[in-house]
Amino acid sequence: MTAAPERHDTGSRRVPAPVARVAAHETAEVTFVVNGTETTVEVPPRAHLGDVLRERLGLTGTHLGCEHGVCGMCTVLLDGEAARACLLFAVQCEGAEIVTVEGLGSPDDQHPLQQAFSAHHALQCGFCTPGMLMSSYDLLANEPETAEEDLPEAMSGVLCRCTGYRGILAAVSDVAEAYPDGVPEPGGCAPRALVGRTSAGADRAGGAPEDAGTAAPQLTEVRLPSSPPSAVVDVTSQLASPVDRVWSVLTDFDLLARCLPGAQLVESYDENRHRGRATIALGPVKLSFEGLAQVVERDPDDHRLRFHGQGSDTGGSATAADIVLAATPTPDGGTELVAHADVHLSGRVAQFGRALAGDVSRRLFEQFAAGVDEAAETGSVSGVSFARRLRLAAGAARDAAAGALRRAAQRMRDRARRGTSS
Structure with missing residues (x-):
């Protein structure tokens, strides 16, 4: 943006004068x-x-x-x-x-x-x-x-x-x-x-x-909203890889980012602060977030990692999350990976509603767990692709439509019962 614009009169109301154009992928100081x-x-x-x-x-x-x-x-x-x-x-x-x-x-x-x-x-x-x-x-x-x-x-x-x-x-x-x-x-x-x-x-x-x-x-520190989260997500996944290999993936943020569909690491400021971007498509709506992940707790003895993430989309959407990942060894030599997230949404993305936001977040964590298992086994992730994002969007939309049909059918049954009883 240019210097602060003059304000001009249009009848009874002052409005801002036009300023230099801000491209869709840019931000502006106000x-x-x-x-x-x-x-x-x-x-x-x-x-x-x-x-x-x-x-x-x-x-x-x-x-x-x-x-x-x-x-x-x-x-x-x-x-x-x-x-x-x-x-x-x-x-x-x-x-x-x-x-x-x-x-x-x-x-x-x-x-x-x-x-x-x-x-x-x-x-x-x-x-x-x-x-x-x-x-x-x-x-x-x-x-x-x-x-x-x-x-x-x-x-x-x-x-x-x-x-x-x-x-x-x-x-x-x-x-x-x-x-x-x-x-x-x-x-x-x-x-x-x-x-x-x-x-x-x-x-x-x-x-x-x-x-x-x-x-x-640029954002250099994550600050989570004080308001209640838009969705709370808990996902438990069983991995074939041993816990030490899983923990090595969780502490390698470059590899960790590639385990999440559509995500990539852009820059690391230090061992606790990492800038990245993530793209996800929900039907006709494509969201591209860029933001910061900040590690706030790292416990190698309990294999527990906690970090805060915050990002925004050029369309006015914003998201923030408090995420905890905990890996526990299982008797068969594998790992139980538990993911908990308090997710905050605002702007256009918040209009999808809590149910869809929670469903999409759960699917992301399920696919993330599969990526972690692959990375722990092979040292790389090959399956995080556009096709996976399409499956995520299609699955979320399919489940949302099925839920709407079930609720409509239940309402029809309830009306029929009321009509019979009267």
Whole structure:
């Protein structure tokens, strides 16, 4: 990207001026102010703002629902106006001022809207609460004269209609009455450390500050999301090779990477940090991830290896995983290889759903185990090919379709039973 673009006016809304083109395989540095803190992140051009706020900056108060701009759960303030974080690419927000629900108020000094939501029991499960708070703030800041009877229509941009809905309207009505000239500005915006912050000279979480003027063009440390994993995978495989040979494969990252379908080692920084890429096809969707694997535990006595992996796709998808591999000798001289992974998905790949994500991950580990067995026996891997990736995609799609047919048949049987009983 070029220097920060000027922002120009198009009617009532400022939008970023065009900047230099970013190729699909490249990433771009974007600088904006989030809740009073200026931060720079390096993102793929198709990464949307919602994922960057949650996965890169740790601001998980911005919830993602439909990811089509319909439900309103991801509402934030962009330059003072409500915007859907799932409809904005992060690269569009260069130079913008963004306020999330974390910036509305603090635990010790809540915004009047937060106080009113609590007083009227307008929270319920809490999933819609951030969107409702930011949407109602935008409404009362720009149209404080909105009549109480007009609130249901004025607040209709956020779709939740649970049993807390009347409480939400009552809370907004109370604040509108208390502040007829407009609500107080967000009170939680102040300089603070952000998870994943990458601006030059800024302190990284858990690391030393970079020298001023140095950029971090590539990921050099894996940081797993604090949110629950998208899928948890456990796969146990029986290998014919003895445990010592299997362990030698697990500790050779170049050979280990070739055991995973579509993966390859690109560069090793040291014995614990390795950069690589992996390609996988799911039907018509082809994903190509590039990222970092970082060993966090290596126990040669128990033949146990743990590492964290993190990667992104130029289409805006991102994945991270906490992976444990444990090899145990079996009475017949072979090895039992146990693989456990907590997998985190965001962006386009997350839309496949937990079930498919778990199934694909299990199949990958099954084929990985076969590759480890081959490498332990022969010292190389010959079968990790495009054909294997095709079998993976076809198998996952076939199982997903079969599951859908089984569920449809079960629904038909249930309806038939209800009809008979009535």
